[in-house]
Each structure stands twice: as structure tokens, then as C-alpha cells.
Amino acid sequence: MKLYMFQCGILKTKKHLITMGRGIGQPFDVPVPFFLIKHPRGNVLFDTGNALAVVNNKAKHWGTVVESYDPVMTKDDYVVAQLAKVGVKPEEITHVIFSHLHLDHAGGTGEFSNAIHYVQRTEMQYAYMPDFFQAGAYIRADFDKPHLNWHLLEGYQDDCYDVLGDGKLQIVFTPGHSPGHQSLLVKLEKWGPTLLTGDSVYTEEILEEDVLPGLVYSPPDAVKSIKKMRDLRRVNGVRIITGHDPIAWAKFNLAPACYE
Numbered sequence: 001m002k003l004y005m006f007q008c009g010i011l012k013t014k015k016h017l018i019t020m021g022r023g024i025g026q027p028f029d030v031p032v033p034f035f036l037i038k039h040p041r042g043n044v045l046f047d048t049g050n051a052l053a054v055v056n057n058k059a060k061h062w063g064t065v066v067e068s069y070d071p072v073m074t075k076d077d078y079v080v081a082q083l084a085k086v087g088v089k090p091e092e093i094t095h096v097i098f099s100h101l102h103l104d105h106a107g108g109t110g111e112f113s114n115a116i117h118y119v120q121r122t123e124m125q126y127a128y129m130p131d132f133f134q135a136g137a138y139i140r141a142d143f144d145k146p147h148l149n150w151h152l153l154e155g156y157q158d159d160c161y162d163v164l165g166d167g168k169l170q171i172v173f174t175p176g177h178s179p180g181h182q183s184l185l186v187k188l189e190k191w192g193p194t195l196l197t198g199d200s201v202y203t204e205e206i207l208e209e210d211v212l213p214g215l216v217y218s219p220p221d222a223v224k225s226i227k228k229m230r231d232l233r234r235v236n237g238v239r240i241i242t243g244h245d246p247i248a249w250a251k252f253n254l255a256p257a258c259y260e
């Protein structure tokens with residue numbers, strides 16, 4: 001099993017939108033990660049980055065969100081172009097797992113017609129009818145694709161969902177940032193167990209200190225999910241890959257390099 005890391009450009013934002021109450025107004029550029037796991041039983045994508053439409057007309061596709069989170073990407077950063085770098089065609093993707101359906105995670109939805117698409121039911125429902133403070137983060141044109149093969153997961157009832165039947169890829173329910181947020185535990189042989197956290201923990205500052213993410217649906221759930229990750233690290237030695245940390249992210253080798 002191999003883990004590949006990709007970056008779909010950056011978001012130009014402000015520090016306080018990443019760490020609540022800290023760095024008010026400070027410019028802060030964050031990466032937009034997504035991941036591929038090559039496993040003998042399939043090619044599994046975790047998140048899909050920004051939509052291709054962002055390249056040429058971000059204000060039209062994302063609306064006023066660009067005033068807070070300004071995406072900078074080229075067409076070569078798009079998920080399909082990036083997968084080509086490691087020789088994977090869209091039709092060869094067997095599973096797409098969405099941490100959640102925010103615009104920088106669900107932009108490539110619809111490119112992988114042979115795949116089963118895993119998302120939490122609560123996330124899918126909320127994406128259609130979000131509260132005002134999350135409305136800008138869900139672009140219906142990205143995820144409203146009912147013809148796809150969707151597998152809706154049921155929160156804690158499906159916690160540690162075993163994706164491929166061998167225990168090596170497990171979906172861990174980590175709500176808080178959004179109602180149906182989930183993370184992916186990848187049990188790599190050499191690098192060790194690794195948790196891809198989506199947006200449930202943006203940065204190492206949030207992982208290590210008691211600070212909330214700048215955008216959060218439920219603070220109590222977010223705090224419990226972060227505690228769950230700390231426990232996984234302490235008890236099981238799980239490596240935590242944060243979601244939008246420019247410093248931590250720069251230490252990883254992006255594809256075509258991989259981790260085994």
C-alpha cells in the first residue's frame with residue numbers, strides 16, 4: 001500500500017480564519033491537500049481539491065468566499081492532472097472518500113464515475129441546506145451529482161468503517177468542523193499508522209493547543225474530535241496529518257514521491 005500526497009494550489013486567507021481569535025487580519029497562505037492510496041484492492045482518493053472552474057473564473061464558481069479564502073491554482077493543480085503524474089486515470093479510481101463537502105475538498109466530484117463515493121449522510125444533507133455561516137463553503141454544482149455511486153455513512157454507527165476489508169483503511173468519524181466530517185486512517189507498513197484529518201484539525205497549533213478552528217460548525221464536537229486524534233496518537237502511535245498547515249505540509253514529499 002502506498003500513500004501519495006498532492007496539493008491543489010493554495011488559499012490566500014487570514015490567520016484568524018484558521019485559528020479562531022489568533023492573528024487577526026494577518027495574511028496566511030495555506031495549502032489545499034488531497035491524497036491517493038494505492039492498495040492491491042483499489043485506488044482510493046481522499047478528497048478532490050478545488051474545481052477546475054476555479055482556474056479561470058473563481059469568483060463566478062466560488063462567489064464571495066474568494067474575499068476570505070482566495071484560491072490560487074493552475075489547471076495542472078487539478079485532481080485529474082495531478083493523478084496523471086502517478087499514472088492513474090480517473091476511471092481507475094475505485095473509491096472516493098470525502099472528509100466533507102466544502103469547496104476545497106469536493107471540487108473534483110464527478111470525475112471518477114467508476115468509484116464508490118463515501119460521505120457521511122449528515123454532511124450530504126447539510127451541504128444542501130447549510131446555515132448562513134457555512135453556506136459559502138458548499139458549492140452545489142460541485143457535489144450535486146446523484147447519478148454517482150454514493151455510499152452514505154451513519155456517523156458513530158459506522159465509526160472505523162473498514163473500506164477494503166483488511167483493516168488497513170478505516171474511515172474515522174470526526175465531526176465538528178462540519179456536521180459530517182470524517183478522517184481516514186491509513187495503516188502503512190513502514191511509515192506507520194497515519195490519520196488524514198481533512199479539516200478536523202487545520203494546523204499543528206490547533207492539534208497541540210486549545211484553540212478552535214476559524215470555521216467550525218460545532219465547537220464541542222470539534223474539541224471531542226481533536227481529543228480523539230490526540231488519543232489515537234498517544235495510545236496507538238498514529239501520525240496526524242493536519243489539513244491546512246503551511247509549515248507541517250512543507251515537510252512532506254509530494255507525489256510522485258510516496259510513503260509506504
Ligand SMILES: [Zn+2]
Pocket residue numbers: 100102177199
Ligand atoms: Zn472545510
